[in-house]
Amino acid sequence: MPESGGAERHALRLKAVSKTFGGVKALDGVDFEVLEGEVHCLAGENGCGKSTLIKIVTGVYKPESAGLIELFGERLDGITPVQARDRGVSVIWQDLALFANMSVAENIAFDAMVGLRPRGVDYRGMKKRAGATLERLGVTLDLDAALSTLPIAQRQVVAIARSLMNDARLIFMDEPTASLTQSETDRLLDIVRRLSADGVAIVFVSHRLAEVLEIARRVTVVRDGRLVGVYPTEGMTQARLGELMTGHMLEDSVAARDMSSAPAVFEANRLGRPGEFENIDLVIRRGEVVGLCGLLGAGRTELAHAMMGMSEPATGEMRLHGDVYRPTSIRAAIAHGMAYVSEDRLSLGLLQKQSIVDNASISVLDRLLDGLGLISNGKKLGLIRGWVEKLGIKIGLPDDAISTLSGGNQQKVVLAKWLATEPKVLILDSPTVGVDVGARAGLFRIVRELAEQGLAILLISDEVTEALYNSDRVLHMVQGRIAGEYDPSTTSVQALEEAIYE
């Protein structure tokens, strides 16, 4: 590998790229450069413009203005998806975009084998080429196995092999390790090193800072659509990187209070459900915000589902206000004063086809009836107007489709819908996914106020900083068990990050 400062060739050079969505600057004059064969990390919080940048390089979005766009030394006026693919740019998204019902070989060789010419599919050639590509990665997989039978880590390998089949020379990997175990991650990092030695440039997007510092040579930090800087990973610490990403000395914003004397609202004793979680002891007190951290698949969402009556725990018991609580359905849980803001706002939290007012009314229809037992339009509008004011939701008309709102405002409508049920316990499952940085602060201000008013809140979060700064206590879940409890006022981001990711 050439030394830095030598005559290195660039795989990608972008200068002063800007992109605006509906008045919001997603990218504001960002420079981004990747060298050939380099492992480069693109770091920043959710909503900082990382994916917009990737989508510009792959031609999905067109930037409004760009000082320079250069791919492998070739100057381009703009990038189209076809140009990007022909020049060897490839993205492996978190959801992988593979065909679950097709075999490994078919998935890998798909693009190469689909042509305009009307002819039969050459299965033998397909398998041969797929096998050769996997060999290049140093991996053996059953080529005939259906993709759906493979664990996530192996599907990831299939996705990488597929981009190599298309002669990828610049691969973007979006959170590739988010759902992998440590040993699987190590194996993936080995593959990344192998590709890099082969001259393939890799842009790695990851929240796991430890991993970023281990694999990447340089890191580009983006915050709120602006470039913060490009730094060598040598000599960089996780704490410093976290600070660059969020833009403030994070220790300042801890707001934890000691709530240990408040009465318990929700309790779980030795709660378990095979394959999901086990031996969970959990107390959420009146007015307390309990953070719940852990890797994807650690059992956090599954625990929330059991609390909401979506699944039945096999062992242990739950109590609400001291009484045994055994919900048999979501409706029963709601009736008991439970509320759940789902991690999947787009398909589970809101009904995207319906209006703002209907989305807010759905959980409290019984309270919106007139004398005849019919739904009163006036009461519906009164409900949404009240919450618009209380939560500071920015909407056009109540009858507009919910999809016209920004992520942050949509999430506030979800909150309104649940708060209208007057819950005693509120579960927030990754509430800031797809919500921009500014709106997050507003959202957590509301969460704070709700806690002050006595609501017991469970905050499930993928982001260590988010959990640490907005909770009174943080619990750490590993493989279905609660592995530790941290006091935010005495725990650093770095310490918690190390506990979670190592």
Add this chain to the structure above:
Amino acid sequence: MNAIVRRLEEIFGRETFGLLVLMAVMVAAYSLATPQFLTARNLSSMGFQAPLLGLLTLAMLAPMISGGLNLAIIYTANISGLALAWVLLQFGGPDAGMFAVILGSLAAVAVGAIAGAVMGAVIAYIGAHPILVSLAMMIFLRGLGEFLTRGGDISGFPPSLAVLGHGTLYGLPVPLLLFALVALAWHVMLRRSRHGFAVYMVGSNIRASEYSGIDTKRTLVLIYTLSGVICAIAGILMAARFNSVRVGHGEALLLVTVLAIFLGGIDPFGGHGKVAPVIIAILILQILSSGLNLVGANQHLATAVWGLFLIAVMILRSDQVAALFRRKE
């Protein structure tokens, strides 16, 4: 002029207003083409014909808003009609009294409700696709009906039943009044009741509805049951109008109901749609075929024109055409 149009659009909703304009244009055109069109005789004959299609369309509409479909509407109506006929025959056929008609109608409604409830339960609890479930129910009911009737007609009903099909009240056809009543009830159920609200929600995203505390299973069972009840009413009307019950009566109307629903601008994937535009769509189809009949066209031509008409409406409604108009402005 533009302001008036906009105001009317606001009152009726864009979709409904467009259909009303279309209906007015058709009425004007037929009135010019033939003096027989705007006569009491023709209007009354349309008033007797349209309600059957109208009821069946309402029975199709609600499951469609819930994201499904009920392919069994015709045979549910037929089987319900059979139940009515059986009760009437037990009470002496043509000599059966009012009591028998009421009892028979209740039996018909019960049979329709059961057929719908079974479909709804299978869709809700087994999670099978509504197309498959209602198709299976349709085939089952047809076979059952043909077995019970040996493929023939059952006729000989009392005059009190015939009033339902041929009578008038204050000069208005009784079937039309019946339809108006059912349509109003259907509108209130869908737009104002909690159950109706749930139907729209389930139709746009069933899992998100469940996550929000909607009883999605109950909603589905209930909406198919109600659809079955409307089918039964259509079945009673059919028996009254034709003075006979035969399995297969009205078979050709199945896809016409879907046509009327699309014409009424209902989202075929569920979650959106109102009763009013669908009723106007039914009237438009009726005017189209009655008018063609009066100007002397073949009955089969009317069916062909219905199909062409729907294609034309889809083109007119498309985004591309809308964009064309915007550019002109």
